[in-house]
Amino acid sequence: MNTHQKLFPIRLMTIAMTRIFLLFTFSLLIISPSFSQDEDIFGITRKARAPKSESSLGNVFRSIQEMFSFQLSAGMARYSMGTEFYSGDAKVYPITQYQNYEFGDAPLPDTLALSTRQWILPTVEAGLRLNLFNILTLGGGYGWEKGILNPFEGSEYQFSFEGLAYRATNYYASAGLVLYDASRRRFLLKQKYKKFNGVNRELKMRMGREYQQRIQQNYPWNISIEAEVGKLNVNQGELVVPKVYQARLAAVQDQYTYAAALRVAYDLSEYASIFVMGKYMQRSFVNASSDFTPFSMDQEAYSVQTGLAIKISGTKRCKVSGCGVVMKHNHNGVEYRGSSIFNFQNRKIGQWY
Numbered sequence: 001m002n003t004h005q006k007l008f009p010i011r012l013m014t015i016a017m018t019r020i021f022l023l024f025t026f027s028l029l030i031i032s033p034s035f036s037q038d039e040d041i042f043g044i045t046r047k048a049r050a051p052k053s054e055s056s057l058g059n060v061f062r063s064i065q066e067m068f069s070f071q072l073s074a075g076m077a078r079y080s081m082g083t084e085f086y087s088g089d090a091k092v093y094p095i096t097q098y099q100n101y102e103f104g105d106a107p108l109p110d111t112l113a114l115s116t117r118q119w120i121l122p123t124v125e126a127g128l129r130l131n132l133f134n135i136l137t138l139g140g141g142y143g144w145e146k147g148i149l150n151p152f153e154g155s156e157y158q159f160s161f162e163g164l165a166y167r168a169t170n171y172y173a174s175a176g177l178v179l180y181d182a183s184r185r186r187f188l189l190k191q192k193y194k195k196f197n198g199v200n201r202e203l204k205m206r207m208g209r210e211y212q213q214r215i216q217q218n219y220p221w222n223i224s225i226e227a228e229v230g231k232l233n234v235n236q237g238e239l240v241v242p243k244v245y246q247a248r249l250a251a252v253q254d255q256y257t258y259a260a261a262l263r264v265a266y267d268l269s270e271y272a273s274i275f276v277m278g279k280y281m282q283r284s285f286v287n288a289s290s291d292f293t294p295f296s297m298d299q300e301a302y303s304v305q306t307g308l309a310i311k312i313s314g315t316k317r318c319k320v321s322g323c324g325v326v327m328k329h330n331h332n333g334v335e336y337r338g339s340s341i342f343n344f345q346n347r348k349i350g351q352w353y
């Protein structure tokens with residue numbers, strides 16, 4: 001065996017080591033671009049950012065705080081409410097015949113299907129909403145509404161209520177799924193432009209520029225669907241004109257309301273947005289009286305609400321005198337805002353207003 005032959009295994013090992021090293025470096029190079037992006041698909045910032053507070057606990061608190069937003073909305077709803085009940089002895093119910101008088105008193109059927117349609121105006125909601133990684137949302141809050149009660153009608157009969165108006169309050173909890181937003185759009189853009197990696201240099205550069213331009217655009221829309229469960233409390237209004245006794249509306253004890261909503265939001269800034277929410281709601285009331293067995297009435301409502309959502313900024317506003325920086329910037333290693341929460345913080349030249 002000569003020296004060359006003796007060294008052969010060592011050379012093989014060196015080659016293998018070099019290859020492993022190269023492979024390792026190469027894979028790091030592939031992975032690193034995705035880490036150096038500002039955000040991943042969940043919208044979580046991976047870029048090292050200046051803390052929002054001088055203490056690390058304060059920084060954690062301030063970062064969590066930015067995941068919550070206060071919501072205030074108002075709108076109106078159209079409802080339909082119906083019931084089928086066994087009329088029994090008609091005299092105990094506030095039922096009157098309201099049409100076809102010319103045919104004389106029609107006999108009251110055994111089972112009467114009654115329904116009514118009216119407006120709920122206004123509906124007001126105030127709540128808190130937690131955004132989890134731009135994918136899920138959790139919310140909770142308090143709702144207040146004022147509705148009008150028209151007499152129930154069915155066949156030729158009317159069932160009157162005591163008081164024309166009612167008020168209801170509602171505690172609710174909601175869970176939502178973000179269907180589309182800025183971070184989802186960025187993710188899809190990344191996927192879309194990936195396929196130009198293999199094309200010729202000129203096209204690749206052109207597409208690269210286009211990609212950079214599109215990914216830096218502010219995308220203000222945010223679409224989500226939400227499911228909601230609430231607990232209802234009804235207060236029927238006092239009589240406007242004292243009348244003979246009439247039935248009273250009451251919510252079923254421990255009645256839950258169920259709703260599904262589509263929510264479209266438009267960002268005014270990183271911290272403020274306006275939204276429109278369309279909601280379908282299902283709930284039950286009880287028509288109660290000491291004179292007859294209470295019976296339930298099912299309500300279906302379609303509501304539209306517009307509102308404002310505000311996040312309490314985790315980054316404090318810069319109060320350094322003479323500092324006119326509009327974008328987010330640092331002082332002593334802590335991040336500060338240069339703009340109001342109603343303005344985008346990353347405005348570029350020409351976007352001053």
Ligand SMILES: [Zn+2]
Pocket residue numbers: 318319320323324325329331336
């Ligand atoms: Zn400053």
